[in-house]
Amino acid sequence: MTDTKIAISNLYKIFGRDPANALELVKNGVGKQELLEKHDHVLGLSDINLEIPAKGISVIMGLSGSGKSTLIRHINRLIEPTAGSMMVDGDDVLAMNKEQLIDFRRHKASMVFQKFGLHVHRTVAENVAYGLIVQGQGKKEAKAKSHKWLERVGLAGFEEHFPSQLSGGMQQRVGLARALATDAEILLMDEAFSALDPLIRTDMQDVLLDLQKDLHKTIVFITHDLDEALRIGDRIAILRDGQMIQQGDPQHIIIHPADDYIFDFVKDINRGRVLQVGTIMTKDQSRSTVTIPSDMVLEEALQTVATIDGQSANIVNASDQVVGSISLDQIVKGLARPEVEAQAGQYR
Numbered sequence: 001m002t003d004t005k006i007a008i009s010n011l012y013k014i015f016g017r018d019p020a021n022a023l024e025l026v027k028n029g030v031g032k033q034e035l036l037e038k039h040d041h042v043l044g045l046s047d048i049n050l051e052i053p054a055k056g057i058s059v060i061m062g063l064s065g066s067g068k069s070t071l072i073r074h075i076n077r078l079i080e081p082t083a084g085s086m087m088v089d090g091d092d093v094l095a096m097n098k099e100q101l102i103d104f105r106r107h108k109a110s111m112v113f114q115k116f117g118l119h120v121h122r123t124v125a126e127n128v129a130y131g132l133i134v135q136g137q138g139k140k141e142a143k144a145k146s147h148k149w150l151e152r153v154g155l156a157g158f159e160e161h162f163p164s165q166l167s168g169g170m171q172q173r174v175g176l177a178r179a180l181a182t183d184a185e186i187l188l189m190d191e192a193f194s195a196l197d198p199l200i201r202t203d204m205q206d207v208l209l210d211l212q213k214d215l216h217k218t219i220v221f222i223t224h225d226l227d228e229a230l231r232i233g234d235r236i237a238i239l240r241d242g243q244m245i246q247q248g249d250p251q252h253i254i255i256h257p258a259d260d261y262i263f264d265f266v267k268d269i270n271r272g273r274v275l276q277v278g279t280i281m282t283k284d285q286s287r288s289t290v291t292i293p294s295d296m297v298l299e300e301a302l303q304t305v306a307t308i309d310g311q312s313a314n315i316v317n318a319s320d321q322v323v324g325s326i327s328l329d330q331i332v333k334g335l336a337r338p339e340v341e342a343q344a345g346q347y348r
């Protein structure tokens with residue numbers, strides 16, 4: 001079991017003149033639309049319960065206005081909740097005084113912003129060092145660390161450039177280096193890659209995944225994009241109208257979308273490149289002498305299994321133990337989009 005790093009319980013956020021009163025309405029079943037139309041309050045978040053494990057990438061998804069930014073900003077208390085609790089490493093973030101909170105933001109949780117948020121009049125190296133100097137570190141030490149992290153994100157040689165002289169992707173590398181340099185265990189990334197071109201965006205995902213292999217940070221990553229979520233997320237949580245609709249293992253969400261809203265998110269993904277054989281295998285062994293790893297994606301498995309006598313293979317886990325089997329037939333079924341079932345209300 002992994003430890004819980006961030007525990008969010010019964011969290012509500014209501015925007016408006018009298019949130020406390022509106023909260024009662026929401027608890028009595030008034031939804032976002034009605035709260036806005038009849039009571040002039042905006043339901044930002046409604047009864048969110050989410051445990052974010054340490055050392056993994058947890059993705060939060062949802063349509064525009066579903067409450068993603070509101071949720072991530074509660075973690076470092078840029079937003080005060082209307083009700084609920086927010087614990088980080090067992091510490092109550094909502095009970096922190098001003099000083100403790102400043103300390104928490106400087107040392108524990110760093111943010112990477114969508115629009116990079118760099119100081120335009122400071123050099124790249126100064127941008128990265130700034131957070132360290134604010135932490136109270138000496139100039140020399142801050143500079144050395146800043147150079148180290150810039151090198152780590154592939155920007156060696158650009159230390160003395162100004163942000164405006166860099167491309168968007170490079171600017172976001174600076175943003176990432178700045179967040180990493182503080183040594184914070186938690187990275188909060190709100191649509192950090194969304195402003196980038198698709199190819200640059202994929203590059204940045206690689207940079208992040210590569211760093212994560214060594215650093216094992218607890219990363220909360222917000223995105224609109226399911227492909228991005230599937231590429232980097234160990235877990236995915238999906239919001240709609242301020243409510244948590246489904247959360248858990250990405251593979252599970254793809255094959256068991258909780259409702260039509262989730263189904264709309266997952267229906268167009270490239271199942272061949274995303275679904276793994278371990279997700280759709282049967283647990284009994286086949287007679288095949290060929291084994292394939294459980295995290296092999298269907299597209300690849302299709303190529304392999306189609307050429308095997310008997311057209312099936314055994315599946316092994318990371319420790320090389322046989323955990324099940326898969327046939328060509330199952331792979332082909334797995335590739336098909338389950339449209340008809342969903343329309344028939346299968347996922348409700």
Ligand SMILES: Nc1ncnc2c1ncn2[C@@H]1O[C@H](COP(=O)(O)OP(=O)(O)OP(=O)(O)O)[C@@H](O)[C@H]1O
Nearest residue numbers: 015042043044062063064065066067068069070071
């Ligand atoms: N300061 C505020 N005052 C009033 N309403 C707000 C405020 N901040 C957010 N909201 C409302 O709360 C809801 C959630 O907003 P939020 O910014 O969290 O959405 P989001 O999922 O991040 O959307 P996007 O994908 O567009 O960034 C929206 O209905 C929004 O209008």
Ligand SMILES: [Mg+2]
Nearest residue numbers: 068069070190
């Ligand atoms: Mg947002």
